[in-house]
Amino acid sequence: xxxxxxxxxxxxxxxxxxxxxxxxxxxxxxxxxxxxxxxxxxxxxxxxxxxxxxxxxxxxxxxxxxxxxxxxxxxxxxxxxxxxxxxxxxxxxxxxxxxxxxxxxxxxxxxxxxxxxxxxxxxxxxxxxxxxxxxxxxxxxxxxxxxxxxxxxxxxxxxxxxxxxxxxxxxxxxxxxxxxxxxxxxxxxxxxxxxxxxxxxxxxxxxxxxxxxxxxxxxxxxxxxxxxxxxxxxxxxxxxxxxxxxxxxxxxxxxxxxxxxxxxxxxxxxxxxxxxxxxxxxxxxxxxxxxxxxxxxxxxxxxxxxxxxxxxxxxxxxxxxxxxxxxxxxxxxxxxxxxxxxxxxxxxxxxxxxxxxxxxxxxxxxxxxxxxxxxxxxxxxxxx
Numbered sequence: 001x002x003x004x005x006x007x008x009x010x011x012x013x014x015x016x017x018x019x020x021x022x023x024x025x026x027x028x029x030x031x032x033x034x035x036x037x038x039x040x041x042x043x044x045x046x047x048x049x050x051x052x053x054x055x056x057x058x059x060x061x062x063x064x065x066x067x068x069x070x071x072x073x074x075x076x077x078x079x080x081x082x083x084x085x086x087x088x089x090x091x092x093x094x095x096x097x098x099x100x101x102x103x104x105x106x107x108x109x110x111x112x113x114x115x116x117x118x119x120x121x122x123x124x125x126x127x128x129x130x131x132x133x134x135x136x137x138x139x140x141x142x143x144x145x146x147x148x149x150x151x152x153x154x155x156x157x158x159x160x161x162x163x164x165x166x167x168x169x170x171x172x173x174x175x176x177x178x179x180x181x182x183x184x185x186x187x188x189x190x191x192x193x194x195x196x197x198x199x200x201x202x203x204x205x206x207x208x209x210x211x212x213x214x215x216x217x218x219x220x221x222x223x224x225x226x227x228x229x230x231x232x233x234x235x236x237x238x239x240x241x242x243x244x245x246x247x248x249x250x251x252x253x254x255x256x257x258x259x260x261x262x263x264x265x266x267x268x269x270x271x272x273x274x275x276x277x278x279x280x281x282x283x284x285x286x287x288x289x290x291x292x293x294x295x296x297x298x299x300x301x302x303x304x305x306x307x308x309x310x311x312x313x314x315x316x317x318x319x320x321x322x323x324x325x326x327x328x329x330x331x332x333x334x335x336x337x338x339x340x341x342x343x344x345x346x347x348x349x350x351x352x353x354x355x356x357x358x359x360x361x362x363x364x365x366x367x368x369x370x371x372x373x374x375x376x377x378x379x380x381x382x383x384x
């Protein structure tokens with residue numbers, strides 16, 4: 001290597017060069033000169049016709065985020081949706097119980113046919129039983145009368161037979177002994193005519209006898225029936241009156257039983273209605289209690305999610321030097337004012353945020369919030 005402090009052949013030391021002694025100053029001056037050249041060229045280009053002046057863009061001071069997208073990116077948002085659906089279901093159940101019509105107890109119509117059938121059966125038993133007993137007694141009365149007057153009837157019947165017996169007997173003798181009563185030379189035609197006349201007389205007598213016996217039998221039966229009727233008539237009338245009264249009593253008893261059954265059914269229905277009303281009130285109370293618990297869970301989880309989002313939004317605000325970050329669209333506070341306005345005049349709940357000094361950082365905040373489940377420091381998912 002060359003010795004920087006080497007001497008000349010004459011023995012005197014050599015003087016250092018300018019580059020070595022002023023290197024830094026030369027480099028700095030060259031850099032400034034080059035910068036001035038480029039700056040001058042940029043200024044000239046900006047002033048040249050046909051070229052727009054380059055404008056310096058100011059940094060935004062307000063950040064905008066789509067709150068719905070950010071909420072959806074949170075690991076616990078699905079759980080929040082589930083809670084909201086459960087609350088909505090409970091709300092609908094409560095409305096359904098309100099729509100149930102009030103039960104009005106009306107006396108139930110008890111079918112009368114069973115009671116009418118019961119009356120008919122009991123009346124039939126009474127009628128048939130009484131009638132059978134009367135018929136049995138009537139037969140006894142008839143039998144006793146016949147036994148007491150049978151001989152008298154037979155004697156009258158025999159008297160009728162005797163009135164015709166001799167005449168018919170004489171005609172039979174004549175018919176049987178006709179030939180012995182005439183000469184052998186009597187013509188057969190005359191004998192036949194005579195015989196036919198006797199037979200005709202006999203037939204008439206027999207017919208007359210039968211008619212008288214038939215008339216006597218009718219009179220005998222009428223006599224027996226009149227006697228039985230004279231004995232059983234008052235009893236039969238008493239039985240009919242009793243049957244009529246019994247039917248009225250049985251109908252009254254059936255109406256009373258039907259009324260009692262109707263009263264029992266009405267009382268049972270009223271009791272059931274009271275139980276139903278109490279159950280309905282209890283059911284509504286249970287639903288309201290569940291809705292209150294569910295609302296607290298929703299509020300707690302919503303607050304937890306928004307706190308997580310606020311923390312990550314603050315981080316982004318620091319990085320971008322934002323003075324604030326606004327949710328877009330923003331909720332109009334006038335919507336919550338207790339003013340009763342027509343629907344056409346009521347303000348919209350959410351309004352879009354418009355400004356020139358803003359920057360949308362939704363995607364950046366979504367990216368930050370979506371990592372909460374993997375971040376041990378901020379990951380509070382599941383602990384709400």
